[in-house]
Amino acid sequence: MPQNYFGKRMPNLQQQIASAVDAARDDIVIFIQTLVRSPSLANNEGPVQNIISDKLKSLGLETEKVPVRFDELKGHPAFNDDGYSPDSRFNVVGNWKSNGKGKSLILNGHVDVVPTGSLELWDESPWSGSIKNNRIYGRGSCDMKAGLASGIFAIQILQEIEFIPRGNVMVQSVVGEESGGCGTLANVIKGYSADGAVVL
DSSP, X not given: OOBOOTTSOOTTHHHHHHHHHHHTHHHHHXXXXXXXXXXXXXXXXXXXXXXXXXXXXXXXXXXXXXXXXXXXXXXXXXXXXXXXXXXXXXXXXXXXXXXXXXXXXXXXXEOOBOOOOOGGGSSSOTTOOOEETTEEOSTXXXXXXXXXXXXXXXXXXXXXXXXXXXXXXXEEEESOTTTTOHHHHXXXXXXXXXXXXXXX
């Protein structure tokens, strides 16, 4: 039966996690490539957000798409109008709910990427997701689709080894980070909160 390991000493936990990560390596790489191959410049994040949403649902997380509406954000001192369409973008939030009463955690990452610049400066398509010398190349591979993927697969790995946290874990895949942070601000205003947060 699954056990709750938070607050307990489990000598083999680190080894179990390492083994599960090794076993999932190819799946992790493929998922990152899939994200990179979905161009997600500002105001075009929808397709990659749908990929994220489907993945979170496959892990059994309670998943919802959260619209980013500027009329709900304008009164906040942290609001920055990035000039993009205010009503066509959405965040994805997935909740891994726990029956325990421990502290909760947010894993936050963004899917929007900066422009590619001149294509002549690229050896191949900025959306290739190609692998060279054990590195994945493409716009957004580091900033920050691989980071977001790592958070999602951390949950998958913990589920596979039957680790049950005492507190809720929330994944937030947000838009608009590169142009002012409207995505995360929308989540804050809508009341998504936790005891702690990790920006992936």
